[in-house]
Amino acid sequence: MKLTVVGGGSTYTPELVDGFARLRDTLPVEELVLVDPAAERLEPVGGLARRIFARQGHGGRIVTTSDLDAGVDGADAVLLQLRVGGQAAREQDETWPLECGCIGQETTGAGGLAKALRTVPVVLDIAERVRRANPRAWIIDFTNPVGIVTRALLQAGHRAVGLCNVAIGFQRKFAALLGVAPADVHLDHAGLNHLTWETGVRLGGPEGENVLPKLLAEHGGAIADDVRLPRALLDRLGVVPSYYLRYYYAHDEVVRELRTKPSRASEVAAMERELLAMYGDPALDEKPALLAKRGGAFYSEAAVDLAAALLGAGGSPYQVVNTLNRGTLPFLPDDAVIEVQAAVGPAGPVPLPVPELDPLFSGLVANVTAYEELALEAALRGGRDRVFRALLAHPLIGQYAYADALTDQLVAHNREHLAWA
Incomplete structure (x- = not known):
């Protein structure tokens, strides 16, 4: 089995390698x-990856290359974890909107x-080259914004599934x-x-006992601290929102x-410099503790589980993924990309039925889905007016003067x- 990681020089990669x-x-x-x-990143990361495999007695071969076509040739699965523009572009994404x-x-x-506009064309080019190399290869997208990027891939007919570590983080916490x-x-x-909510926490499987009320009653304070929202709000909602909902509920x-x-x-940029220096130490043969502060907790477990299921090697029968709606949320178009529990196998993910969502949640989901459709149109076709339309549609913006100014920025x-610019 051959797996390829595009963006393999990321400081995330030793977490993934440790999981493999x-x-x-x-x-x-x-x-x-x-x-x-980026050879200056790839070489220290690749060296540490080989030492991690050796320390843990893994007999697999690790190859590093800057040649994308050679890297994806014959791959059974390709994981995307790239950042177009690097941390410098992220720094801009996080600062100019505040004006x-x-x-x-960087994701909403x-x-x-901005990240979607930079990323979608690059990812689609990579995906076409993967398809030429092996039309049966699965593409697992961990590149943000995952929903928009995955929708672009699926709309272009690629065998793709989006992956995020929010759900597995909640699973491990609960x-x-x-x-x-x-x-x-x-x-x-x-x-x-x-933009997700945990509306139930079940023991043993999809039909198991829902213990979410018990969790909120006994551990609501700790959960609220994790998502950085007031305990009283969680009690009123009766669900656990993703910590990204803080951008909406406490804008x-x-x-x-x-x-x-x-x-x-x-x-993160400062942390990456320190991590890369560590990775260059030939005595280091395990992921350093500092990596836990970089983010992406449990990414490796989620990626291994998903790849194993898609490639018929095993994996959990049910996993949270980003995939086509196809009627799962009836208030959204079939070609919208949603994040839900799905049965995953070699034929791809099949979403499990979702109980009807409270209008408090479904209304926001519908709004952001409309924004994502417009964002993808802007990423694919370009143009200032398309960027403006997407910004005007976003519930965190929604005023024409802001949308105009933000478009220019x-x-x-x-x-x-x-x-096109």
Whole structure:
């Protein structure tokens, strides 16, 4: 089995490699190819990856290359974890929207749209080259904004599934609070990528007992602290929102906070420099503790589980993924990409039925889905007016004066990545 990671020079990669090494009985990788154009990142990451495999007794071969076509040739699955423009572009995404009093964030709002415009054309080019190399290969997208990128891939006919680590993070947290194995926790997880709610927490599977009321009653304070929202709000909602809902439910509070502290991008950039220096140490043969602060917790477990299921090697029968709606949420178009529990196998994911969503949640999901459709149109076809329409549709913006100003800022800060600008 050959797997390829595009963006293999990411400081995330040792987390993924550690998962491949530990979970080799679930996903028997014979060849792992790390593809990245940045040799100064790829070489230390690749060296550590080989040492991790050796330490854990994994017999697989690890190859590093800057040649995308060679890297994806014959791959059974290709994982995408790239960042077009690097942390410098992320720094811009997180700062210029604040000038208009809007959220500065890399996956939602104006910053998220900028990232989508930079990313979608690049990902589609990669996917076409994967398809030429092996039309049966699965593409697993971990590149943000996952919902928009996955929709672009599926709309173009690629065998693609979007992956996020929010759900597995909740699963592990709830399992620890309940004192059960993670595999025993099944989430009623519904919405869009980075716009989801846990409407039920079931023991044993989709038909198991819903223990969410018990979790909120006994551990609501700890859960509220994790998602950085008031305990009283969770009690009133009766669900657990993703921590990304804080950008919607506490928008002005978050803007004030973001204006008074260093950007997350600057923190991550400093952390990456330190991590890459560590990775270059030939004595290091395990992922360092600092990597846990980089983000992406449980990414490796989620990626291994998904790849194993898609490639027929095993994996959990039910997994939270980003895939086509196809009537699952009846108020959305069939070609919308949603994030829900699905039965996953070699034929791809099949969403499980989702109980009717409260209008409080479905209304926001419908609004953001409309924005994502317009965002994808802007990413594919370009043009200032399409960018403006997407920004005007976004519920975190929604005023024409803000949309106009943010359009100018977005184009100015991303001109080198926009072929039409």
